[in-house]
Amino acid sequence: MSSDTKKAGPSGKPKKKFLKRNKRINVGKWNDSLKTSDVNQIWTELHRIVSSHPLVRASKKAGFLVEEGRYNVYSDMTQELFVALLSKERFQHYLDTGMTDQEIEAEISQIELTNLLTAQLRKRHPESYRLARRISTLIQTSETFKRFDNTGSPEIHRRLAERVFGLTDWQDGKKTRSQQEMEERVKKVSFHERDTRMVGCTGDAQIVISNAELEKLIVRVFKAVDSPVNIRAIRGLVMSRLPVMDIYLVPITAPTNTDDDRYVDLDPVDSRETPEEDYLRREAEEAAAGFVDHFLDCLKESVRGKAKQYNRMINILWYCYLNSDGGTQLEVADKLGVSDSLVSDYRKRIESNLQELSFGGVNEARQFEKHLKLQVREMITVEEEVSA
Numbered sequence: 001m002s003s004d005t006k007k008a009g010p011s012g013k014p015k016k017k018f019l020k021r022n023k024r025i026n027v028g029k030w031n032d033s034l035k036t037s038d039v040n041q042i043w044t045e046l047h048r049i050v051s052s053h054p055l056v057r058a059s060k061k062a063g064f065l066v067e068e069g070r071y072n073v074y075s076d077m078t079q080e081l082f083v084a085l086l087s088k089e090r091f092q093h094y095l096d097t098g099m100t101d102q103e104i105e106a107e108i109s110q111i112e113l114t115n116l117l118t119a120q121l122r123k124r125h126p127e128s129y130r131l132a133r134r135i136s137t138l139i140q141t142s143e144t145f146k147r148f149d150n151t152g153s154p155e156i157h158r159r160l161a162e163r164v165f166g167l168t169d170w171q172d173g174k175k176t177r178s179q180q181e182m183e184e185r186v187k188k189v190s191f192h193e194r195d196t197r198m199v200g201c202t203g204d205a206q207i208v209i210s211n212a213e214l215e216k217l218i219v220r221v222f223k224a225v226d227s228p229v230n231i232r233a234i235r236g237l238v239m240s241r242l243p244v245m246d247i248y249l250v251p252i253t254a255p256t257n258t259d260d261d262r263y264v265d266l267d268p269v270d271s272r273e274t275p276e277e278d279y280l281r282r283e284a285e286e287a288a289a290g291f292v293d294h295f296l297d298c299l300k301e302s303v304r305g306k307a308k309q310y311n312r313m314i315n316i317l318w319y320c321y322l323n324s325d326g327g328t329q330l331e332v333a334d335k336l337g338v339s340d341s342l343v344s345d346y347r348k349r350i351e352s353n354l355q356e357l358s359f360g361g362v363n364e365a366r367q368f369e370k371h372l373k374l375q376v377r378e379m380i381t382v383e384e385e386v387s388a
Contacts, residue, residue, distance in 0.1 A: 030104040034091055042091075047078040049109050055117055058161075081108075081116055125246040127208060132235045138215050139165050139231065145218075148172065148228040166228035167219065177227035185225050186237045192217055194243045209242060217241060281363060288367030291357060292375055295368075298353045312336060314379055316346045322373045 028045035032038075050056055051074045060073055085091060090112065094104050122129045139145045149164035150156045151172045166174060177185075195207040209217065221237050222229070229237065273281065299317070303309035315336055319326030320343070326332060329347075333340045359365045 027101050027105050030094065030101045034095055043078065043082055046081055046085075046108070047074060049105070049113060050074050050078045050081060053109060053113055053117075055114060059117065059121065077117070077120075080120075081113055084116055085112060126205075127244045128239065128246050130205075131208065131214075131239055131242065131244060134211070134214060135218065135235045135238050136160065136231055138211065138218060139234065142215055144168055144215060145222075146170075148174070149230075161232040162230050164228045164230045165234065167222050170228070174228055177225060179233060182225040182227060182229065182233070182237060183240075186221055186240065189217075189220050189224050189241050192242055208244070214238075284361070284364045285367045285371075287360075288364055289371050291359075291364075291368045292371045295353060295357065295372065296375070298356070299350065302349045302353065312338065313346050313350065314376060316343055317350055318376050318380055320347060321350070322369075322376055 026048075028048070029041075030045065033041040033045065056074070056077060085108070094107075099107075118129075144167065145165050146168045147163060148166050148170075149158060149162075164176075192209055192213065195209055195213075197207045199205055199207050218234070218238055221234065221241065225237065299313055300310050303313060316332065319332045319335070320329065327335070329343055330340055333343045336343070357368070359368065
């Protein structure tokens, strides 16, 4: 029998050799790179970790990461991670403690990069980050909610964002709806009014919503979607019903010495008054004061200078034109003790004199109204004091 003949099995057929394929975990040669101070290789390994990190990819997909430099978001995050490790002397620590390549890789990926990313999210999206953590904590600790993905297997391990929760009074086999259907159904839940009370050690953070109200809002969202939801999805659904404000300032002008076409050099508009505009405004105010005196003189002439009729006209001017709470024409007539037709006649005289005014611009007209209201209010106040 030649050496190439295969041994037969019990069935008479030759045995086949099956090779078990193990999933290979790519680990960088950290010790070699650190000992030789190969900066380029260290940066390449860090970029690989950042690009494959699930939390980084999820944050980028959700739009939480902002590209600040001329490179993509992974390169920006890699540079921040490299600087952080270098400033804390972690590279030297890895060599001094004799850590293996696997241990170095695990610490950078699971501890250093995660801490850096959460710190960036907390800084750039403070309210979203804080509310997301509060929602997750309430769902896990409150007796109002229970977990649905570990039914029959209480010891099953799953990442927090993928754990499925629902209301306690729901049956275990409750049907799960699609994300698109849940987003449509949650629109029936009204927006919660923002709580503007200030809290925190420095008193610079708003409550937005108390824990008791937040739990009620989560219950309303669950009832609206009528389906068990994982933590990541329920956080988004609940926060879509909250007035969250995350403000992140970015430069609007291009940095110096850059050829990046994505930057647009903008010149913000200065909304402050120029010296010329300030002069014209003050001139318009002075002209408006003159218009007021002329307008009141014309009204006085229209009643031939009679004090009683003039005072009546000033009251009609105030209640019908200058006072927003003056009431209707009938109410004004009843208040002044005159007929409706007399009020109508006086209004025609007032409007006729108004039409004869000529202003050079909107600003002059506004200043005229302002000064007229102040002067007529003083006249009415003096009249009430005299009658009293």
